[in-house]
Amino acid sequence: MIQSRIPGASGYVGDVRVAKRWSWMVVGALFVAAWAACSKDDNAGTAPQASSPGAGSSAVNTPTPQRTGSTTPPAKAWYDDYDPARFAPEVRRYARQAGISPQLLMAILYNEAYKPHDPKFERQWAGIDSDPAFGIANMHRAAFDETKRGRNFANRQWEELPDNPALAIEAAAWHLHDLAKRLPAKRSDRYTTDELLALGYNAGGGNMRIFAKGRKAGPQAQSYLNRLHDNWAKSAKAVQN
DSSP states (O other), X not given: OOOOOOOOSSOOSSSGGGGHHHHHHHHHHHHHHHHHHHSTTTTTTBOOOOOOSBTTBOOOOOBOOOOTTOOSOOOOOTTTTOOGGGGHHHHHHHHHHHTSOHHHHXXXXXXXXXXXXXXXXXXXXXXXXXXXXXXXXTEEHHHHHHHTTTSTTTTOOGGGGGGOHHHHHHHHHHHHHHHHHTSOSSOOSSXXXXXXXXXXXHHOHHHHHXXXXXXXXXXXXXXXXXXHHHHHHHHHHHTOO
């Protein structure tokens, strides 16, 4: 397995942080149970995330006013029973703007859907994780800050990602765009372009270039690639017009 500390958006290869998918499950089991018990009613009254109004502008979730004494059940929040397919319009829009495959972007969101995306949970989890990833695309601060430079969302903050799926999707799309620019012109046929971009999203651009030259991905990176393959068909269906 390649030992590197070059960051990806959602993890590292050869570093303890690439195992976030497993670490939160182990350490977080008790945490999730306590969080669920304490915040059982906290999600009530939050309307689903709306599509962002246009290029470079991402919609923000706003609470739905509740009438006093109303017996109408509160609307479910977007993160309840979360399915990335609900954000297909944003995926198509930002993939088109960034010049990347919408199927790839959707598959990345499915890959990153392994943990709860309740904004409150993400912020609580950040209290016990020294390098948390925020938003539905699980982006680390360094990757977000690098990606936003010179973009229409340059004035947005990484801390907004848990509340703003559209911003998370926009940033992930442009991060994949930037990774594509870093692919070497001459590369091995071991991996397709989309596979390399997914590996770069998880393991970092430096490792992506090494894989592009023919090096076989290590167990952690291969696991990410396997999940991408598992999510590929339903991602294509999700982004169909």
